[in-house]
Amino acid sequence: MIKILSDSTCDLSPELIKKYDIGIIPLYVRLGEDEYLDGVNITPDDIYKWSDETEKTPGTAAPSVNDIMNILKTYDADDYIIFTISASMSSCYSNCMLAAEELAMEDHIHVINSKNLSTGIGLLIIEAAQMAESGKSAAEITDNIEKLIPRVRASFVVETLTYLYRGGRCSGVAAYFGNALKLHPRIAVVDGGMRPENKYRGFPQKYISDYVKDMEDALKSAKPERVFITHSGCSPELVIMVKDYLTKMERFGEILETRAGSVVSSHCGPGTLGVLFIDKEQE
Template sequence: MEKIALICDSSCDVSMELLEKYNINLLPFKIIYKDREYRDRIEISPSEVYNNLCNEVPTTSLPSIEDMDTTLKKLISEGYTHVIAITISSELSGTFNALNLISENYPELNIHIFDSKTLTMATGFIILRCASLIAQGLSFDEIVGNLHSMRKNVSVYYIIDTLEYLKKGGRIGKVSGTLCDLLNIKPIISVNDEGVYYTFAKIRGKKQGLSKLLNVAKKSLSESKCKIAILHGDSLDDSKNLLSQIQTLDNVTDTYFGEISPSLGVHTGPGLVGLIIEKDD
């Protein structure tokens, strides 16, 4: 009889409460300062990272090999036979490739590692959908067969105050416009089908940028029922205001609100407001 485990990395931004509720195994990224390092979400919070940016901008590293080994060994000891692991886009991190290599050491587990080609709660929505299907008793093959359609149903858009941190982290992707900061142009960034950042739109000023995010949500909701997540990076008031407007719209089946993980916040800096959409089947 199949016993299916679910693994994610900490960039998915699923809350610790939901991870525990659905028994989802977390692989934390590492937040690295000059003299210390932390396990993302477990040993350091987003606010701690933002509050210290003026002193030091840390680097990040993918989940450790030790954490991957420990997790897979634990699953074997708990009697799991199958594993579905869903990672951040392989174009933004080496987690997907590393987990593929480690999984070769565990032939006793039937492991499928899925490249979400996205990040934050876009990945999180896929993970939570998988958790629901596992709870419903679908087979491993049935769930794996649905992963690509799940990915097609999610999209992510976010606005940031500055491109400085994406540039420092080397994650600028196809985002254009080096003069954005000087001209007060706020790029709305999304992720393409290859899992790479690109500029979805350029808006003058953050107020208009937030209005654009609302219009993006309205367009999706005019086409189908959707789950909506609003996440922020040190931009609580703007994010709460956007969420309150979206909650009044038709076709919203559920909403999720939270902070992006420290591992993502390092690369986007303070002032981020993110809109993540999952179209319901």
């Protein structure tokens, strides 16, 4: 039997975690002196309230080697596949590798550096779960997933620059003028890191619509099985607008909506929205 796990930054919904029987390894969120577990005893709305009241950014931390070992010990499987946020963004990957060594199970614990975040990881997890259901071995799944990683397309458009500024990811001047001018950067995950790709202007309905329309050609060449709409607290009307746009494309078998977890939300702030998919293999 193969058990698939992921750190909590995969941002899969509880329904998808249950459907695909995914084990979750939570990261830590620190609000001042208080420490919480992502997805366990803190919500993004708790973080926004604290951050706005204190004008500080939360701290986040990877699970320890002992944390990972203790979670693995709760399962009884022949092989384990663990997905982690990009190794360039966190020590989750290295800690999972160390846990495998400590348990002397390097041949049975396959740790995958997703080189991504949020449902960029989630897309890979679902692919792996379906491969496991079809009877593929852990080694076969790992090999196939490694080939899929470069084809994941993950990007987000940010509602406010305040949280990126508080986290040291943009200057105070850029945040001030960006917010004043209603500029909203599109940030993409490329080669395991984040980089700005474009800037939009205006109110949410306009800039989110522009963001999705800019991706239409890329979406037409996506794997048709599924696409994610992942957000950190957008209005239902905005999500429906994006979902309707994707539905009218008549491209995807599943259009999945998820809410970003506490770790991802603490860095991007409220109102961030992304459309994530896997590029179709080139013939």
